[in-house]
Amino acid sequence: MADSICERVRSGSFEVVGRLDPPRNGNLSQLVALAASWKGKIGSVLVTDNASARLGGSALLTAERLGREGIEPILTVSCRDGNRIALGSTVLGAVAASLRTLLCVSGDHPAFGDHQDAKPVYDMDSVQLIAMVRNMEQGRDASGNELEPLPRFCLAAAACASADPLAPQLSKARKKVRAGVDIFVTLPVFRVDQLEPFLNGLGEISVKVIAGVLLPRYEEVVSYKDGSIPGTFIPHDLVEQWRAMDPGAFSSASADHVKRLVADLRSWGKVAGVCISAPGREDEILGIL
């Protein structure tokens, strides 16, 4: 297989990631076909793990399948739904499936999803998950038991660049760096300047930052208020603008906006790539590039 995303961003190439949510119908053919149509345009596919606390297909299985099709997946591993045993086992599964890149996240609270009474597990947090993976690479599981050392992963973590207050977010991001993360993927931003305080706050670090961008759905914008999409803050003037449009006009205006944003981020030079999310609008992602 070619270089992993870590190697690519380190060598200075601009990485384009597209997000796909494993479907709820147990049938991967559409997802695989879409990802295949991205080849050459999109470097890797972020496979979510029950995104937004909504039941989805198996992330591990989906990522494995994409890998077999010659598409580079990033496997999301969320602390919300499994304890240290389940997460450790997912990591071992990732090795077995030849997956090389993991995105380690705490995960949105079940209160946001479609199983609101589910037990929120959070036996580990994202910092501890990153540390566990690094320890497993050295031959120790989360409880200190010996195992065969694992090959080194490319580890990504999430960060909210528009967090308010920002200081605690930065302090946690630094902990993730110390725990051994290679890449940050930010939660979606809508303007380049939303990233500035976060990047300045992080200072000089070896970790590369990939900017998240989101092509929202019309209903999400209509019902938007700060907090309605976890970790995602749409500038209020943009919300007003979009809300004033009919769905058709919104659809092209928002796609144009994201297209410009991606181009701006590319020429800005301060981020190592973009991660494009477009739940429900995935087939528009190619048009954005």
Added chain:
Amino acid sequence: MIVAQRKPFAEIRDMLGGRSRVLVAGCGTCVAVCLAGGEKEATLLASQLMLAADLQKRDFLATAATVERQCDREFLQLLRDRVAQADAVVSLACGAGIQFLAEMYPDVPVFPGVDTSFIGVAEDAGLWTERCRSCNQCWLGMTGGICPVTMCAKGLLNGPCSGTVHGKCEVDPERECAWAAIYERLERQSRLDMVDAPAPLMKHNRSTRPSRVIHPAYKKRFSIG
């Protein structure tokens, strides 16, 4: 203290089924303070049960008795005669008290009259809020006296998630984000080095078996080796 809430009347009535000699056992400590299961509430529930039975013209008697604490055998002992006359007991103590009562009088069915909610504080008149999940490994020294296990909706030990909304929790806009508060408190005390230290994994032995606490002076007497 332990905070509980009275169960809806219909639920208690239905649990009792056809039983006709009911003792309502109140507890004079935590549940009395949070107005869920003290002497007043026990008397009230007994009268409610009597009224409901009256309406159905049933032969029924409910009486109330309240002890200082149901989590102590010494006090539960005082209920012996009253329990002997009953064919069911409704305990208004917290879950621990209810169990201890049931354990002491194993021949009589004991039913819970409250839902035990949490360990918390009296925030204001009529308002109680949770503060501690009794995790058995208190982190408060590292977190500026604000509990990450309880006050963070995800119980995160290493800092905020990505969802904080203008200082509020992503789960509940009415509540402060615990980690925003912890950071602010530590900053104020010039102790931010505390949040830089990575927190180890939680020891969940507490959830795999009921805990025991033995006072050092009693080690010999209760030690299991």
